[in-house]
Amino acid sequence: MSDNLKGIISDIHRTSVVDGPGIRTAVFLQGCPLRCIWCHNPETQQMKIGQFGSRVVELSEVVAECKKDLAYYNVSGGGVTISGGEPLMQPLFTLKFLQELKKAGIHTALDTSGYASRTIVEKTLLFTDLYLFDYKVTDPLSHSELTKRPLKGILDNLEFLLKNKASVILRCPLVPGVNDQEEHLQAIAGMGNKYPSLVQVDILPWHSMGNVKYIKLGRKVDSHLPRGNVSKQMIDHYRAFFIEHGCSKVVVRDR
Amino acid sequence: MAVYRDVDVLGLDYAKKFTQAYKAGSAQNKYVRESLCEDVQFPRVLVSPRKTDLLCGKRLYPEVGYSPQVGGMGFYFDTTSWDGENPVIKYSQTELEEWKALREFWSNEATAAKCLKSFSPEIRGRLPGVYDGGKNLDYPAYALFRMSGLQVNLKKLGNIGIGGLEEEVTCFLNNANDPESVAFFQSALHSVFRIKKCVEYYIGKAQELPPSQKTEKMLRALSGILYQAPATFHEGLQLVLLVQTIAGVINFGRLDTVLGPLWENDLATGRISWEEALELMENFYTIIEEEIWHFDGRIVIGGVGRENEAAADKFAMLAMETTERLSLPMPQLTLRFYQGQNEELISKAYDVIGQGKTFPMLYNDDVNVPAVEKAFRIDRQTAEQYIPFGCGEYMIENRSCGTPNFIINLQMCLELAMNNGRRIHDQKRLAPDYGAIANYQNFEQLLGAYEKTVTYFLEVGALAQYQIYEGTGKECPFSLISVLYDNCLEKGRSIFDGGIEFLGGTNETYGNNNTADSLTAIDELVYSQRKYSAEELLTALKADWQGYETMQKAFREAPKFGNDNDTADRMQMRVHDHVCNETQGSIVGTGLHHFLVVIINNNHNTLWGRQTSASADGRNHGDPLVPGNSAAAGSDRNGLTALLNSQAKPDPSIHAGAVQNVKVSSAFPAKNKDLYRVLFNTYFLQGGTQIMITTTNRDDLIAALETPEKYANLLVRVGGFSARFIDLDLATQMEVISRTEY
Numbered sequence: 002m003s004d005n006l007k008g009i010i011s012d013i014h015r016t017s018v019v020d021g022p023g024i025r026t027a028v029f030l031q032g033c034p035l036r037c038i039w040c041h042n043p044e045t046q047q048m049k050i051g052q053f054g055s056r057v058v059e060l061s062e063v064v065a066e067c068k069k070d071l072a073y074y075n076v077s078g079g080g081v082t083i084s085g086g087e088p089l090m091q092p093l094f095t096l097k098f099l100q101e102l103k104k105a106g107i108h109t110a111l112d113t114s115g116y117a118s119r120t121i122v123e124k125t126l127l128f129t130d131l132y133l134f135d136y137k138v139t140d141p142l143s144h145s146e147l148t149k150r151p152l153k154g155i156l157d158n159l160e161f162l163l164k165n166k167a168s169v170i171l172r173c174p175l176v177p178g179v180n181d182q183e184e185h186l187q188a189i190a191g192m193g194n195k196y197p198s199l200v201q202v203d204i205l206p207w208h209s210m211g212n213v214k215y216i217k218l219g220r221k222v223d224s225h226l227p228r229g230n231v232s233k234q235m236i237d238h239y240r241a242f243f244i245e246h247g248c249s250k251v252v253v254r255d256r
Numbered sequence: 257m258a259v260y261r262d263v264d265v266l267g268l269d270y271a272k273k274f275t276q277a278y279k280a281g282s283a284q285n286k287y288v289r290e291s292l293c294e295d296v297q298f299p300r301v302l303v304s305p306r307k308t309d310l311l312c313g314k315r316l317y318p319e320v321g322y323s324p325q326v327g328g329m330g331f332y333f334d335t336t337s338w339d340g341e342n343p344v345i346k347y348s349q350t351e352l353e354e355w356k357a358l359r360e361f362w363s364n365e366a367t368a369a370k371c372l373k374s375f376s377p378e379i380r381g382r383l384p385g386v387y388d389g390g391k392n393l394d395y396p397a398y399a400l401f402r403m404s405g406l407q408v409n410l411k412k413l414g415n416i417g418i419g420g421l422e423e424e425v426t427c428f429l430n431n432a433n434d435p436e437s438v439a440f441f442q443s444a445l446h447s448v449f450r451i452k453k454c455v456e457y458y459i460g461k462a463q464e465l466p467p468s469q470k471t472e473k474m475l476r477a478l479s480g481i482l483y484q485a486p487a488t489f490h491e492g493l494q495l496v497l498l499v500q501t502i503a504g505v506i507n508f509g510r511l512d513t514v515l516g517p518l519w520e521n522d523l524a525t526g527r528i529s530w531e532e533a534l535e536l537m538e539n540f541y542t543i544i545e546e547e548i549w550h551f552d553g554r555i556v557i558g559g560v561g562r563e564n565e566a567a568a569d570k571f572a573m574l575a576m577e578t579t580e581r582l583s584l585p586m587p588q589l590t591l592r593f594y595q596g597q598n599e600e601l602i603s604k605a606y607d608v609i610g611q612g613k614t615f616p617m618l619y620n621d622d623v624n625v626p627a628v629e630k631a632f633r634i635d636r637q638t639a640e641q642y643i644p645f646g647c648g649e650y651m652i653e654n655r656s657c658g659t660p661n662f663i664i665n666l667q668m669c670l671e672l673a674m675n676n677g678r679r680i681h682d683q684k685r686l687a688p689d690y691g692a693i694a695n696y697q698n699f700e701q702l703l704g705a706y707e708k709t710v711t712y713f714l715e716v717g718a719l720a721q722y723q724i725y726e727g728t729g730k731e732c733p734f735s736l737i738s739v740l741y742d743n744c745l746e747k748g749r750s751i752f753d754g755g756i757e758f759l760g761g762t763n764e765t766y767g768n769n770n771t772a773d774s775l776t777a778i779d780e781l782v783y784s785q786r787k788y789s790a791e792e793l794l795t796a797l798k799a800d801w802q803g804y805e806t807m808q809k810a811f812r813e814a815p816k817f818g819n820d821n822d823t824a825d826r827m828q829m830r831v832h833d834h835v836c837n838e839t840q841g842s843i844v845g846t847g848l849h850h851f852l853v854v855i856i857n858n859n860h861n862t863l864w865g866r867q868t869s870a871s872a873d874g875r876n877h878g879d880p881l882v883p884g885n886s887a888a889a890g891s892d893r894n895g896l897t898a899l900l901n902s903q904a905k906p907d908p909s910i911h912a913g914a915v916q917n918v919k920v921s922s923a924f925p926a927k928n929k930d931l932y933r934v935l936f937n938t939y940f941l942q943g944g945t946q947i948m949i950t951t952t953n954r955d956d957l958i959a960a961l962e963t964p965e966k967y968a969n970l971l972v973r974v975g976g977f978s979a980r981f982i983d984l985d986l987a988t989q990m991e992v993i994s995r996t997e998y
């Protein structure tokens with residue numbers, strides 16, 4: 002292992018049960034090229050050190066931390082999820098990290114916005130057991146507006162992965178009044194049929210937990226965002242919609 | 257909770273009568289004296305059944321009495337709950353004088369007072385503080401006077417019944433030669449007769465109740481056990497409850513082995529239905545909840561070393577079902593399990609815990625049995641009969657007594673070692689002067705001084721424990737308990753007079769993980785990185801961190817136990833190994849079979865925290881100490897697996913129980929039914945010894961502070977016991993809220 006390979010992380014969550022199958026360790030990498038207005042982790046966007054616990058780490062030390070829960074991964078069908086930010090913003094670190102995890106026999110998941118160069122995405126194929134791939138907005142114009150980056154390359158990467166038989170879970174954050182238009186919901190439902198190799202489609206209703214971070218960062222919470230959490234009725238409505246559209250792969254999470 | 261002391265419980269005449277019996281008996285010998293006093297107590301202290309009851313077996317503990325623990329140890333006199341000078345009940349001047357005379361008499365005669373007086377000067381010198389129920393824990397160590405951790409042989413009782421006991425004791429009496437044994441057997445026989453007298457008394461009381469189906473069942477069960485061994489589940493339960501009540505024993509041990517076969521038989525013959533059995537169990541649980549304080553009342557189910565496992569398992573399922581239905585903080589249901597045990601048990605346990613019942617607490621026999629074997633220095637078969645009682649101490653069922661009669665505050669020892677034997681916040685001198693942190697050349701010297709300070713107190717720990725046994729043995733035969741303890745009849749000696757097989761004890765240690773975390777922080781920040789000088793640290797601690805907030809933050813952020821961090825965990829193990837080994841080592845020359853550390857918790861961590869100065873783990877003066885083997889509140893930030901990995905590290909084979917509390921958000925088991933099981937199962941496979949799981953949700957706890965009436969059923973685990981959250985004092989409530997929730 003290149004022992005002194007360094008990366009910037011914002012946090013490590015052990016015993017995560019929300020970042021992929023089984024019991025997992027989620028490693029959050031610092032830095033993201035997108036600026037989604039609903040972002041829950043605004044502190045991870047900029048490649049800065051020292052904020053909210055973001056720090057420089059050596060790869061070997063992160064890998065060692067991940068190995069501590071090997072027994073838990075094995076019994077539960079879990080593993081390690083590399084998340085962010087956008088982990089592919091630190092391509093060398095992420096690739097090496099994935100590789101080391103595979104060497105240790107650990108199941109790997111990559112939580113990505115899909116905004117990265119094809120060459121990098123291609124290289125991850127060999128060491129990634131599961132992609133948690135974001136699908137945020139259907140209309141290209143709105144996508145650019147809401148995330149500050151274009152949709153095209155992201156969709157191309159998704160198609161590339163699926164064509165190459167990667168296991169992909171689509172992750173769709175839904176923010177009422179922002180990206181939950183009928184058109185988008187229909188597109189999500191349509192994804193299941195279009196790509197039979199999709200493992201699952203996760204609907205993640207928005208919650209306001211991230212707001213406090215904006216305040217701490219001295220930033221404003223975007224005025225388009227809803228005031229409170231997604232209501233129970235709204236979640237039921239989403240569920241009903243996907244049942245109606247016969248999409249069995251869709252799982253609507255609770256808040 | 258037991259209402260064992262009320263304003264003038266049984267009146268002055270009762271107290272005088274008891275005292276007269278004591279005096280008359282003292283003129284003869286301890287056996288006669290006990291019999292005479294017990295005859296005053298029973299059936300007088302028994303509480304009559306209500307018309308809603310199916311079972312009888314409640315007692316009062318009046319101001320003066322005789323008991324192993326509740327009320328006081330042995331012969332006790334206690335009017336602290338009402339001021340004898342100014343009682344609610346109006347006394348004449350003569351009556352007041354009489355109470356005063358009684359108080360004077362008992363201040364010398366109470367067993368605890370006698371034990372205290374007979375302490376060797378060495379003990380008195382090192383333990384000057386008198387434990388007053390934990391109200392003012394001013395010193396680093398105390399001797400405690402009690403005989404908790406008694407577990408009588410209920411299996412034998414169930415197998416042969418009162419009649420069988422009578423026969424057995426008579427047989428021993430007829431064959432006895434030496435006068436001591438004869439006196440013991442006579443008193444033992446009396447104690448068996450006394451059970452019969454109490455059954456008869458309750459039959460009379462049951463007959464006074466308005467006739468109903470319930471009363472009829474109650475009468476049938478009582479009549480059934482008068483001469484013969486219990487033949488039905490109801491009879492078994494009745495006998496167990498009554499004998500425990502009379503003996504004053506407040507933990508139940510492996511009830512599944514006692515009651516399982518009776519329940520199985522009833523079920524097979526169709527004598528009672530599942531619902532009827534549950535009704536009985538609910539009455540049993542309710543009585544326990546009303547009678548026994550929340551630190552005790554353990555019922556153990558499952559585990560290796562049970563004869564009729566299939567039958568026992570049936571009772572285990574019934575017990576868990578009752579826990580699930582009732583939402584009571586009592587009894588403290590405890591499940592022992594091992595690889596290969598009937599899967600239904602652990603599965604049901606996870607279900608019940610997942611619903612926020614805090615019970616059963618889980619104990620991993622695959623780790624604990626070999627650990628007990630080593631720690632107690634006994635064979636495997638004997639170790640299989642280990643019993644967690646009270647707040648989590650282990651003892652060997654009806655062969656040892658696990659009572660912790662010594663408690664020590666390790667964090668206070670550390671502050672003394674840092675400050676010339678003086679406490680930091682008030683400069684009170686409490687230990688020898690082994691130096692001050694500013695004079696130590698390196699970390700090892702500090703650690704050495706800390707260890708010397710701990711050892712200074714531990715050197716009299718086992719001795720105090722032994723002398724309390726000895727003193728109690730001289731005064732109190734506890735004949736009924738002795739009849740139901742292995743070995744006593746065979747040896748012809750009462751339990752603490754040579755009867756018991758393994759005369760051992762335990763040492764409750766507090767602040768273990770504060771000490772470890774403080775030492776880690778000092779090692780890192782003062783000695784390794786030299787970020788702060790020793791003088792600076794001491795000054796900051798003296799100021800309770802006031803004006804040194806940045807420094808406090810740095811000490812708080814140093815590596816902490818509970819994060820699977822090697823530096824912090826290694827230090828924790830060092831502290832653990834030292835205190836465990838020194839404790840066990842202190843038995844040399846005392847006559848104890850074992851003396852082992854228990855890392856448990858009642859609310860001493862909160863009470864002792866009040867007197868413990870600010871500490872180098874970043875804690876403020878007065879804040880609670882870390883409960884049991886947990887991580888300091890809020891310092892476990894690395895996820896549940898990290899905490900569990902840390903907790904599985906300290907060597908389990910050098911102590912007699914350490915409690916591991918975790919708080920899990922109620923959403924976790926609800927949403928991740930399988931993962932939640934897999935998580936804890938993996939912890940146990942990794943060497944986890946035990947766990948106590950509270951499932952709550954933080955919002956509920958906070959809401960319960962505001963509208964307690966809406967949260968009567970909210971149960972939480974406080975170190976070694978479960979409680980209704982709303983019943984806790986504010987400091988403890990805050991302590992619970994501050995713990996990390998996963």
Ligand code: SF4
Binds near residue numbers: 114
């Ligand atoms: S991609 Fe994720 S981390 Fe990046 S801005 Fe969007 S929500 Fe935030």
